[in-house]
Amino acid sequence: MNSKKRSRYAYFYILPFFIVYLIFSVFPIIYSFVLSFCDMDFLSGKFTFTGIDNYKRMIASGYFFKSILNTLLIWIMSIIPQLTIAFILALILCNKWFRGRFLLRNIYYFPNLVTPVTIGLLFGALFSYPGGAVNNIITALGLEAVDFQNHQMLARVVIAIAICWKNFGFNIIYFTAGINSISDDVMEAAEVDGANAWKRITKITIPLMKPILIYVMVTSIIGGLQMFDESKLVFTSVPGDATTTMVKYMYDSAFVRFQFGYGASIAYGIFVIIAVFSVFSLIVTRDKKDEYGKVNKRKVNKRKEGKA
């Protein structure tokens, strides 16, 4: 038909998207890269080219590496309980005999919708010292109140709890969808063969869910590495900046200390680290999936050989 004439409209349709994309996404990324080689004069606001000084400083100062360590520590402390609890609860909520599973699922999920700012302030208030709700309970039990904010590890733990609380409900829904996608025939066959609930979970559900579990685990690190809101808001000052994550460090450098050039170089440092983890996670997920397929094939082949 008049496809040539029509294809002109296609450009018209994608134009708004790509114009905005070029001006407000691509250009800032390139501009940041340029800025990362510059130093801004605080008073005049003029940029002077300084070569790789910003990157040298980033590596030499040690603060950047400390922020990476903080980020990873908080991430690990939140992801392990988060996925474990979510998986167990997903298994429980998939049972048809379990009453009130819709209600519970909504209760578990709701924290995921709460504004991160509110979560930050809420956990800051809950764990404040003295007189936070948690410390009130601790003292009511006859124990000594704990100063969470002034202890490096405990401050990290509180932030990890906040993130865990925010995200575990999301993972429950994710896992539930995965568990429901396992065909009923397999489960029924196992039941007929006399496998009890524990065996069905460990021998069927977990192996079949493995790709999803690993996927969630490795992709969540990319989100976890960009942690900012909770780090900024739960506690205002922690000794040794123990809760300063990478993005918080970038924010502080650029928008608190107004070192935009240095901030831009941190942004690229973060990008490199995220890229490394992304590639790593791609390799891990692909290998596991293939291996899983291979193992099954091998087993099937062996069985076939055995029968033959």
Place this chain on the structure above:
Amino acid sequence: MINEKDNFILLAKIKKTACRGFIYLFAFFLAAAAFFPFFVMIISATHDNYNIVARVNVIPGNRLDENFARLTQNIELYRGIMNSLLLAVSVTLIQNYFTMMAAYAFSKFEFKGKNILFSVVLVAMMLPGQLGIIGFYKEIQAMKLLNNYFTLIVPTIANCFAVFFYKQYIDGAMPNELIEAAIVDGCGEMAIYHKLVIPLVIPALVTQGVMTFIGTWNSYLTPLIVLNDKKKFTLPLMIATVRDATHADYGAQYVGMLVSVIPMVIVFCFASKVIMEKISIGAAVKG
């Protein structure tokens, strides 16, 4: 003999009930733990500062109005809610209108450079959001668009996830014959988009729209660096200043948090099913 068999069945029944009871206990305990912060928030909002700091509160108090009055003295809460609402609604409308348009072009048109442009969209999905934020700030500053809602609304059109999501949906939900028939009937291109595409995509629009709305309502980093006029602050920015503005006034802080959660409760009441479906779609794709 009969006795033994009965005993066996009884034992199995007891074991099953005990097991299920334990599972119920575990699940409800975690639900209580998940609700605990909300509980503290609601109860504390109704107590005076002395009670909040000094003891464990279980029963609601009667100081809610006082706390609320002290909170609104310090910050203009209604303005924050109106600003956030205005922003979230306009972002939802504009972002979805234009991303759907781009997705429609990618799905139903053949044009030069289509594959390259679409792979640009896919690659862009993987870039972390903070990569360009300093360049973005400096660019906006040079354009004199700081402190302007334009900066928070228009750049959101470049949402690659939305384009990808809509393209998948239009691929599956819209037969080419429909468009051809419309052309034969003499329908203009814009009319096809408005009268044919948008109505067909509504189920996806609802899902994506709810997600956009929630995301905009909750966003913090971008408004934080773009806005510095207190009159233009969104609700999250205002809530974040409550702690500094009220010092140790926990009563007022808890009321502020409570107010910020209520809109999400309303959204969740209407859209919980949609949200759950959207997450499940993600799992189905990956699994």
